[in-house]
Amino acid sequence: MNKVLSNFSIKDYNTFNIDVKSNKFISINTEDQLINYLTKNKGQEDIFFLGGGSNVLFSKDYNGTIVHLSIKGKKIIEESDDNIIVEVCSGENWHEFVMWSIENNYGGIENLSLIPGNVGAAPIQNIGAYGVELRDVFDSCRVLSRESNEIEHFNKDKCEFNYRSSIFKSKEKNKYVILSIRLKLSKEPHSFNLTYDSLKERFNSKEINLSNISEEIIKIRKSKLPDPKKIGNCGSFFKNPIIESQKLEKLLQKYPKLPHHKSENGFYKIPAAWLIEKIGFKDESLGDVGVYIHQPLVIVNNGNASGSDILKFANSIKNSVREVFNIKLEEEVNII
Numbered sequence: 042m043n044k045v046l047s048n049f050s051i052k053d054y055n056t057f058n059i060d061v062k063s064n065k066f067i068s069i070n071t072e073d074q075l076i077n078y079l080t081k082n083k084g085q086e087d088i089f090f091l092g093g094g095s096n097v098l099f100s101k102d103y104n105g106t107i108v109h110l111s112i113k114g115k116k117i118i119e120e121s122d123d124n125i126i127v128e129v130c131s132g133e134n135w136h137e138f139v140m141w142s143i144e145n146n147y148g149g150i151e152n153l154s155l156i157p158g159n160v161g162a163a164p165i166q167n168i169g170a171y172g173v174e175l176r177d178v179f180d181s182c183r184v185l186s187r188e189s190n191e192i193e194h195f196n197k198d199k200c201e202f203n204y205r206s207s208i209f210k211s212k213e214k215n216k217y218v219i220l221s222i223r224l225k226l227s228k229e230p231h232s233f234n235l236t237y238d239s240l241k242e243r244f245n246s247k248e249i250n251l252s253n254i255s256e257e258i259i260k261i262r263k264s265k266l267p268d269p270k271k272i273g274n275c276g277s278f279f280k281n282p283i284i285e286s287q288k289l290e291k292l293l294q295k296y297p298k299l300p301h302h303k304s305e306n307g308f309y310k311i312p313a314a315w316l317i318e319k320i321g322f323k324d325e326s327l328g329d330v331g332v333y334i335h336q337p338l339v340i341v342n343n344g345n346a347s348g349s350d351i352l353k354f355a356n357s358i359k360n361s362v363r364e365v366f367n368i369k370l371e372e373e374v375n376i377i
């Protein structure tokens with residue numbers, strides 16, 4: 042078992058690169074270690090489970106214990122002529138896993154290339170990009186119940202996936218720790234998702250295959266999103282708001298260029314980036330905090346910003362968007 046560290050800076054464990062301290066910090070490498078640790082500390086409430094730290098904003102020092110989950114491993118547990126079911130442990134890096142699937146010619150997650158973070162976080166917010174979401178390939182996951190300290194299985198329906206959300210981010214928030222996920226990938230991939238025009242237009246004269254799709258996605262993401270190793274960020278800070286058609290019509294009268302995409306049940310998805318740009322936040326900053334020049338939905342730490350500065354800045358974006366457009370932005374990033 043690794044040592045419990047005290048008063049530990051987690052600057053290297055969050056992609057906003059914020060220098061906050063955790064009262065206690067421990068890295069866990071196996072499921073047994075995790076179960077032992079939680080059995081010993083039964084009833085302790087103030088535990089935060091940290092994966093890749095790429096979707097969390099620590100707004101202040103953490104006055105409890107951070108358990109850093111670093112459980113590794115993957116294995117194919119079922120195989121037919123067409124598909125495999127692969128089980129991946131929560132501490133594996135998501136992008137490295139995508140690269141493994143492409144090297145082995147397993148299709149289904151190529152559009153999710155270069156998403157930062159670890160596998161364990163993927164179901165919590167149902168990661169998605171370029172027309173594909175985790176739920177499209179998800180089979181089930183193994184989780185540890187915080188209440189009983191027992192392992193449980195959640196199938197896809199039980200996870201209640203939604204746009205950037207799941208049961209683990211809504212009604213069962215903080216009740217389970219994801220141990221591993223099972224995904225169904227295709228062995229002979231022949232159908233690819235090119236529904237996003239920005240992706241499709243890159244394949245006019247290029248062969249459509251897994252590695253080419255992944256390569257193009259990586260190029261697009263690199264051109265739009267800052268590399269967290271160079272500029273602190275957590276990807277999209279807010280979700281794209283989904284509004285009713287009446288509200289859209291009203292807004293279109295005032296802002297005829299407002300981009301909008303049809304969503305489910307007669308609702309429309311609006312790019313939050315457009316709203317943020319329109320209210321002038323590309324030119325705003327608060328100390329070292331600002332938005333990324335190529336994608337204003339991404340809030341960046343250009344140096345030594347504190348978590349509370351980032352939160353203040355995010356809240357001022359939220360307030361302006363509400364005042365100007367009467368739209369309530371919801372954070373995609375978890376705020377602690």
Ligand code: EPU
Binds near residue numbers: 277279280313316334
């Ligand atoms: N836009 C602007 N100004 C800009 C940039 C973009 O107005 O400077 C507007 C444009 O209308 C553009 C639209 O924003 O067409 C959409 O931009 P983009 O294609 O970059 O996508 P997004 O809606 O901002 C979402 C996801 C991303 C994902 C991309 C591609 C959310 C919250 N974000 O971003 O996911 O990579 O689509 O599928 O749904 C993440 O979740 O962290 C993330 C990066």
